[in-house]
Amino acid sequence: MDRAKTIEDIRLIPETIGEAGIEKDLTVSPDAMASILADKDLSVEESFHIHYEVKRRKENLHAGVDVRGRVRTNCSRCLGPMTHEVDLHLESEYVPAPPEMQGELEAQRTSPDTGYYRRELLLGQYIVSELVLSLPIIYTCGEGCRGLCPQCGANLNEGPCTCAAAPDPRFQVLAQLKNKH
Template identity: 30%
Template sequence: MIFNVAQLLKSLVGTSLESDFSEDDIQLDEDLKVIGPIAGHARIRHINQGILVDGWVDLTVELECTRCLKHFEQPQHVDFEERFYPTVDVVTGIPVEPVDAEDAFPIDDHHLVDLTEAIRQQVLLAIPIVTLCREDCAGLCAQCGKDLNEGPCECQPEPDARFSVLKTLLQQDNS
């Protein structure tokens, strides 16, 4: 996911380049396991401040179900759009004043744009807060820990202490 943008930086503002890419064995994050290849498409445009890259990636990540704690594979389609600013002038090779923007990534000294970090951030943002292996996941029994997707357990529900007053009222009515 590395692109040489030297010729693009020498061209007129508004010039663009489009490319499909595929990476077979890549890990974006130590806590995020990517299963199989990452495939995507990028459109790289020369803008006044540097380079604007937008596109999409398709990948499969391994997640842990929030309810039953089993690992499962989740395909993802993630769109991205990021700005990259040059650190070295493409014609003279003189270092350029850094851009004061938190949302922009640097182009290295060899005029290479690496999309890995930008894509990693967008993939992490695309993962839902609650990850479920399936919509109707029953989860684990709170008392014995049995996977309720495999069938019910033998546990009896614990009585709620807040309703003990109602139980005494029922006993008084029956007397």
């Protein structure tokens, strides 16, 4: 198993990929993953594992990628520590870039499913952008997380707090208004 310094380093030379294709397993260190994710609210304590296979179909190359790992963060509702499992499967077809195409080829892919290659195939850049896009915007420890009581700050996953018993005075005013109609 190879150790990749960063995922971005994964570049393939299409000329060297024959009919049999290629297959590789990589381990990416927690530090390298943390710098890729570049999010101070996420920490990475274990290595990530990447497996990829590239097969040739005449001029076209087809890449299948699996990314597995874990990030640690805090639940946005109850603020408790939590783990988010990354288990991403990607498939991309790569076609030869037309001669007039210039600049960064990965930035010009037509869709997540179709990209371009020239002398190199920038598989690492594709993996990084899809990985970042796959992460949640808001992390919650579970769908049923009850969060914190907005009044006393108790973690409601551990049981109801005493605030629930005393009705909010603001709601009493609303109830009185309703009764007048």
